[in-house]
Amino acid sequence: xxxxxxxxxxxxxxxxxxxxxxxxxxxxxxxxxxxxxxxxxxxxxxxxxxxxxxxxxxxxxxxxxxxxxxxxxxxxxxxxxxxxxxxxxxxxxxxxxxxxxxxxxxxxxxxxxxxxxxxxxxxxxxxxxxxxxxxxxxxxxxxxxxxxxxxxxxxxxxxxxxxxxxxxxxxxxxxxxxxxxxxxxxxxxxxxxxxxxxxxxxxxxxxxxxxxxxxxxxxxxxxxxxxxxxxxxxxxxxxxxxxxxxxxxxxxxxxxxxxxxxxxxxxxxxxxxxxxxxxxxxxxxxxxxxxxxxxxxxxxxxxxxxxxxxxxxxxxxxxxxxxxxxxxxxxxxxxxxxxxxxxxxxxxxxxxxxxxxxxxxxxxxxxxxxxxxxxxxxxxxxxxxxxxxxxxxxxxxxxxxxxxxxxxxxxxxxxxxxxxxxxxxxxxxxxxxxxxxxxxxxxxxxxxxxxxxxxxxxxxxxxxxxxxxxxxxxxxxxxxxxxxxxxxxxxxxxxxxxxxxxxxxxxxxxxxxxxxxxxxxxxxxxxxxxxxxxxxxxxxxxxxxxxxxxxxxxxxxxxxxxxxxx
Amino acid sequence: xxxxxxxxxxxxxxxxxxxxxxxxxxxxxxxxxxxxxxxxxxxxxxxxxxxxxxxxxxxxxxxxxxxxxxxxxxxxxxxxxxxxxxxxxxxxxxxxxxxxxxxxxxxxxxxxxxxxxxxxxxxxxxxxxxxxxxxxxxxxxxxxxxxxxxxxxxxxxxxxxxxxxxxxxxxxxxxxxxxxxxxxxxxxxxxxxxxxxxxxxxxxxxxxxxxxxxxxxxxxxxxxxxxxxxxxxxxxxxxxxxxxxxxxxxxxxxxxxxxxxxxxxxxxxxxxxxxxxxxxxxxxxxxxxxxxxxxxxxxxxxxxxxxxxxxxxxxxxxxxxxxxxxxxxxxxxxxxxxxxxxxxxxxxxxxxxxxxxx
Numbered sequence: 001x002x003x004x005x006x007x008x009x010x011x012x013x014x015x016x017x018x019x020x021x022x023x024x025x026x027x028x029x030x031x032x033x034x035x036x037x038x039x040x041x042x043x044x045x046x047x048x049x050x051x052x053x054x055x056x057x058x059x060x061x062x063x064x065x066x067x068x069x070x071x072x073x074x075x076x077x078x079x080x081x082x083x084x085x086x087x088x089x090x091x092x093x094x095x096x097x098x099x100x101x102x103x104x105x106x107x108x109x110x111x112x113x114x115x116x117x118x119x120x121x122x123x124x125x126x127x128x129x130x131x132x133x134x135x136x137x138x139x140x141x142x143x144x145x146x147x148x149x150x151x152x153x154x155x156x157x158x159x160x161x162x163x164x165x166x167x168x169x170x171x172x173x174x175x176x177x178x179x180x181x182x183x184x185x186x187x188x189x190x191x192x193x194x195x196x197x198x199x200x201x202x203x204x205x206x207x208x209x210x211x212x213x214x215x216x217x218x219x220x221x222x223x224x225x226x227x228x229x230x231x232x233x234x235x236x237x238x239x240x241x242x243x244x245x246x247x248x249x250x251x252x253x254x255x256x257x258x259x260x261x262x263x264x265x266x267x268x269x270x271x272x273x274x275x276x277x278x279x280x281x282x283x284x285x286x287x288x289x290x291x292x293x294x295x296x297x298x299x300x301x302x303x304x305x306x307x308x309x310x311x312x313x314x315x316x317x318x319x320x321x322x323x324x325x326x327x328x329x330x331x332x333x334x335x336x337x338x339x340x341x342x343x344x345x346x347x348x349x350x351x352x353x354x355x356x357x358x359x360x361x362x363x364x365x366x367x368x369x370x371x372x373x374x375x376x377x378x379x380x381x382x383x384x385x386x387x388x389x390x391x392x393x394x395x396x397x398x399x400x401x402x403x404x405x406x407x408x409x410x411x412x413x414x415x416x417x418x419x420x421x422x423x424x425x426x427x428x429x430x431x432x433x434x435x436x437x438x439x440x441x442x443x444x445x446x447x448x449x450x451x452x453x454x455x456x457x458x459x460x461x462x463x464x465x466x467x468x469x470x471x472x473x474x475x476x477x478x479x480x481x482x483x484x485x486x487x488x489x490x491x492x493x494x495x496x497x498x499x500x501x502x503x504x505x506x507x508x509x510x511x512x513x514x515x516x517x518x519x520x521x522x523x524x525x526x527x528x529x530x531x532x533x534x535x536x537x538x539x540x541x542x543x544x545x546x547x548x549x550x551x552x553x554x555x556x557x558x559x560x561x562x563x564x565x566x
Numbered sequence: 567x568x569x570x571x572x573x574x575x576x577x578x579x580x581x582x583x584x585x586x587x588x589x590x591x592x593x594x595x596x597x598x599x600x601x602x603x604x605x606x607x608x609x610x611x612x613x614x615x616x617x618x619x620x621x622x623x624x625x626x627x628x629x630x631x632x633x634x635x636x637x638x639x640x641x642x643x644x645x646x647x648x649x650x651x652x653x654x655x656x657x658x659x660x661x662x663x664x665x666x667x668x669x670x671x672x673x674x675x676x677x678x679x680x681x682x683x684x685x686x687x688x689x690x691x692x693x694x695x696x697x698x699x700x701x702x703x704x705x706x707x708x709x710x711x712x713x714x715x716x717x718x719x720x721x722x723x724x725x726x727x728x729x730x731x732x733x734x735x736x737x738x739x740x741x742x743x744x745x746x747x748x749x750x751x752x753x754x755x756x757x758x759x760x761x762x763x764x765x766x767x768x769x770x771x772x773x774x775x776x777x778x779x780x781x782x783x784x785x786x787x788x789x790x791x792x793x794x795x796x797x798x799x800x801x802x803x804x805x806x807x808x809x810x811x812x813x814x815x816x817x818x819x820x821x822x823x824x825x826x827x828x829x830x831x832x833x834x835x836x837x838x839x840x841x842x843x844x845x846x847x848x849x850x851x852x853x854x855x856x857x858x859x860x861x862x863x864x865x866x867x868x869x870x871x872x873x874x875x876x877x878x879x880x881x882x883x884x885x886x887x888x889x890x891x892x893x894x895x896x897x898x899x900x901x902x903x904x905x906x907x908x909x910x911x912x913x914x915x916x917x918x919x920x921x922x923x924x
Contacts, residue, residue: 184650187617192664192715193638202663206654 021379022389028376029398032442036413037267037405043416044264048253056261066242066262073224073239076158080223081216083163087314088170088215089205094311095171096178099296100304106311111554113318114168115546117503119520120539122161122232123527124321126152127328127536134324137338157233162223164318169222170215177211178204210281217277217404221270225406228505228524239266240506243408247415247510260416263409274404322543328536347537351522357515358522358538362545365437365518366501370448372441373497377448378490384449385456399446407443407506414439415510433516439507444497451496455489456482492553499549502542519545567627567641567718567751568593569614574623576609583609585775586623591753592767596745598754600762601772602798607755608723610772614753615721616640627718643712647724649704651696657683657707658692664715682714685744702733709741719751726761738765759799763787771795789833792924796845803851803890805844809836809920818915824886828862830920841923848879850917851892854910863912866890868903878902882911 047053060066094100095107113121128134129151136148151157181204189203227240235241239262246259299307329347331340351358380399384392418429429435459482467477505520512521519542526535569591576584584606591597599607612618614625616637625632632640651660658679665675683692686706696704705725712720725741726734742765745752756762762769763783770780771794779791790796796804807823818831821842828844836842846862866884878897881889892911894900903909 182648182650184646184648185652187615187637188644188646188650188652188711189663190617190637191615191642191644192711193667194663195638198667203652207652209654 022383025376025379025383026391029395032438033398033402036410036417039417040260040264040267040409040413043257043260048257056257059258060261060265065237066258069237069239069242070265072155072237076155076162076238077220077224079159080162080166081220083159084167084170084219085212085216087163087167089174089208089212091167091311091314092171092174092178094307096175097296098299098307100299100307102308106308106315109311109315109318110168110171111550112168112315112322113165115499115543115550116165116318116321117505117520117539117542117546118161118165118226119228119232119503119505119523120325120542121165121321122229123328123523123532123535123539124324125157125161126232127324127532128320132335134327134338141338153234155235158230158235158238161229161233161321162219162226164321166219166222169218170212173211173215173218174208175211177208181207213277213281217273220273221404221406224270225266225408225506227408228509232527240406240408243412244509247412260412263406263412266406267409270404270406270409271401274400278400325536325539325543328532329540331533334533347533348541351526351534351538352541358517358519359541361436361516362502362518362542365433365440365516366498368434368437369440369444369501370494370498372437373445373448374490374494376441377445377493378452380445380449381452381456385453386461399449402442403446407504408510410439410443411507411510414507430511431513433513435511436508436516436518439511440501440504441497443504443507444500447496447500448490448493451493452486452490455486458489459485488556492556495549495553495556499546499553502545502549569597569719569751569753570624570626571610572624572626574610574613574625575621576613576618577621582775584613584620587775587777588623589770589777589780591751593751594749595767596742596752596754596765598756598762598766598769599772600756600759600769600799603757605772606775607757607772609775611721611723611753611755615642615644641718642721643715643717643719644721645705645708645712645723645725647727649696649708649728651704651707651711653696655695656692657688657694657696657699657710660696660707661692661711661714664711668715678714679710682710685713686710687740701729702737705729705737706740709744713744713748717750719753720745722752722754724756725754726756727758734761741765763799771798773798789919790845790921791833792921793843794924796843796919796921801848801891803846803848803888805846805886806923807842807844807920809838809840809842812836812838819920821920825864825884828918829860829915830862830918831916832920835922836920842920843923845919845921846890846913847917848891848893849877849895851890851911851913853880853892853894855912856910860915861912862915862918863910864890865908865910868905868907868909870905871902873897873902880909882909884911 044056045052045054047055091106091110095103095110116124126133130136131148131150131153133151135151136145139145140148151160185207186199186203189199194202225240227238227244230236230238230241231244236245243259243262243266246255246262249255298304327340328334330343330345332342332344332346334340380395383389384395414435415430418435421428429438463481463485464477467481468474472480502518503520504518505524508518509521509524512518517525519538523535523538523542526532526538571590572588574584574587575582587606587610599610601607609618613620616632616635620633627640652663655663658676661679661682662675665678670678679692680689683689686709688703688706688710691699691703696707699707708725722741726738729737738761754762754765763786766783768780768782769786770777771786772778773794779786779795781789786795786799790799790802793804796802805823805825805828807821807828809819809821810827812819812832818829819836819842820827820829821844822828823844830844832842864882864884866882868880869883869889870881872879872881875897876895878894878900880892880894880903882892884890890911
């Protein structure tokens with residue numbers, strides 16, 4: 001009864017300004033999320049004359065190469081999920097359940113690969129493990145090997161890079177789930193005689209399913225949609241790579257259309273995986289507010305140093321790209337020696353002082369993107385958490401959808417959707433630099449929405465009502481009660497959006513025109529052009545920017561950033 | 567199975583959560599650990615369960631010292647405060663998990679699960695998941711899971727604290743009945759004194775890591791041995807005083823207090839000149855029944871009255887630091903007195919207890 005009246009009263013009492021705000025948000029979502037996506041599906045189902053046809057898909061599914069790419073992409077996705085699962089789960093349990101030397105330090109180091117943009121990571125690996133990389137040169141010097149070992153070039157190289165880059169996301173998701181499991185569930189198992197591995201398999205592991213699923217989904221979609229890493233190590237028979245290559249060649253219209261078809265397929269597959277995962281998580285939400293923590297167990301003398309050794313090795317491997325990029329950035333004329341012979345800051349000077357636009361563009365565009373994220377995301381979170389406005393469910397679904405869509409597909413969708421001249425100014429959106437902040441904002445909107453939403457949920461409605469009860473106006477209530485309690489969560493979400501925006505390569509590579517180059521674009525083009533030093537110097541700058549942002553996130557939020565990836 | 571604990575100590579840092587506790591739980595007894603939060607009762611239960619290892623002292627189950635024995639080899643069944651049902655398993659799977667680990671045959675397992683679910687009144691709910699059950703039903707599943715392994719003893723950690731008042735009373739009598747039927751030794755932790763009085767054969771009242779008093783409910787309520795127990799269990803009017811003479815009429819004593827001279831019974835520990843605390847239960851006080859031999863009387867004014875349905879409770883100013891509480895047991899036949907009404911309270915010496923100051 002009360003609910004019904006609140007619902008119907010919802011619109012009647014709502015001031016016109018609120019309704020128009022609500023309308024603006026939907027307009028934004030329709031224009032910049034739904035319309036571009038619809039556009040690539042329209043393209044996928046039509047021919048050059050604009051007539052409906054299934055011929056594009058027929059062509060895809062009869063082409064052996066495309067089918068092999070599809071198969072390879074799925075295989076690579078699942079393989080990465082597997083490797084990151086083993087490492088991620090192992091690290092998460094070790095860190096949360098056991099006591100051993102340098103445990104805290106390792107906890108922080110685990111996060112390090114996250115600040116490493118994937119594009120920079122693969123370059124770093126190539127510098128160290130590539131054909132003419134440090135390791136091969138050393139091996140050839142020491143053992144008189146005639147041919148370098150192929151660590152990097154091929155599917156196994158992609159798997160290696162993706163695994164080392166993505167396992168922290170898995171670890172964080174598991175940590176988040178694990179910290180919500182009530183310890184007495186394990187004690188109850190202990191009482192009835194479930195020991196060690198058996199208890200872990202039957203009780204503990206199943207209880208972390210929700211976190212595991214969201215982590216696995218993130219890893220899968222990331223790998224599935226990444227085209228930069230495979231390209232750098234020379235792998236082309238993957239779906240995302242095919243989409244990219246088909247689009248960037250502007251010669252053959254047929255092939256161009258196939259690029260669109262492939263990105264439509266990427267979107268569909270990603271959505272299917274999200275739906276399956278969501279369904280699975282929804283029926284298995286076991287989180288409870290754990291009233292106590294499971295006490296950490298001391299590892300035995302051998303086991304503890306084994307743990308340090310394993311984690312140490314893992315961290316060493318994850319640090320390879322950083323070392324490689326730094327060496328390449330300061331090494332003058334580095335080739336055919338294990339380490340640079342001469343050192344220089346020339347590359348840094350070239351990419352910062354001589355050509356400042358990479359850094360400036362990155363900061364400005366990512367900054368504007370975060371501003372858009374806040375302007376759209378915070379009200380969205382507020383609508384979802386605080387009102388009974390119709391369409392809240394669709395908003396939630398849209399945020400999840402955005403998380404699932406590969407950057408490649410969004411980039412392509414924007415090219416297709418916004419290359420028409422706008423009515424009043426006769427310029428297409430794709431010809432204006434604002435399209436870059438826009439696409440970045442849309443890509444990273446979910447982080448802002450989610451963190452704001454969960455912060456808002458923490459402020460119980462009755463706290464606001466209590467303030468209004470003692471005479472605070474709606475505005476005073478927001479300023480004095482709600483805002484102080486939620487700003488941290490919102491800031492964390494915004495900073496995360498910033499980190500991810502500044503690293504973004506897949507969506508922006510397509511859209512970047514002369515003068516708009518951001519750092520990842522610079523890295524990519526310098527590398528492809530053979531200017532490895534400049535690419536590496538930009539990589540180092542990008543790492544530093546991300547590290548500073550992550551440091552701030554950590555200072556603000558503690559280490560509790562796991563929930564963002566759900 | 568008899569439990570014997572001697573000089574048991576468990577420290578967390580500098581704090582001794584359980585401090586040199588000695589007690590025995592007899593075979594088939596329902597033994598309750600009662601006390602406020604942080605008194606050490608849950609720590610003691612977890613020591614019995616084997617989740618903690620004692621820092622000093624000994625725990626014996628029968629003749630066996632179990633200090634270092636892991637939980638699953640102690641022959642215990644445990645019911646947790648929040649039930650701790652595994653949410654990813656059905657009711658039957660929860661109940662059978664321990665049997666499965668013991669490699670019980672499938673047919674045997676099904677039969678035992680059915681029998682124990684029947685026993686706790688959950689017939690036909692075996693295929694449900696814990697999330698689909700009410701709190702009371704979840705509690706019964708937890709009980710069934712503990713009982714299906716035929717444990718030698720049952721440990722219950724505040725098992726009713728998450729239930730609604732009505733269900734709580736119902737489940738508590740079910741647990742008591744089941745425990746008597748099975749003749750199983752049970753240790754029950756609670757902070758709810760009414761629950762403790764209603765269920766237990768004996769109760770140990772805990773405070774600051776030590777057992778203050780151990781005894782059957784009636785003894786604890788009517789003959790508290792110290793101020794903490796007198797104050798913690800039920801409601802008591804406590805008056806500080808000094809013993810003047812011991813061994814007067816009815817083998818009692820007399821003491822001087824701020825409210826005048828009071829006659830009281832005691833357990834023989836008090837001597838003339840000792841400081842003491844006089845305890846008078848509200849239900850033992852009568853209003854305006856006149857003074858006389860064998861009675862203590864106090865005059866005062868009504869400060870507050872509270873109608874509780876089955877009782878009417880007056881707060882009466884008698885000149886002491888706290889008002890006296892006096893209960894009318896049959897408010898149905900009593901006209902409620904107005905605030906400020908002068909009144910005389912009296913209580914027989916036989917229901918006035920003197921205990922030593924700790």
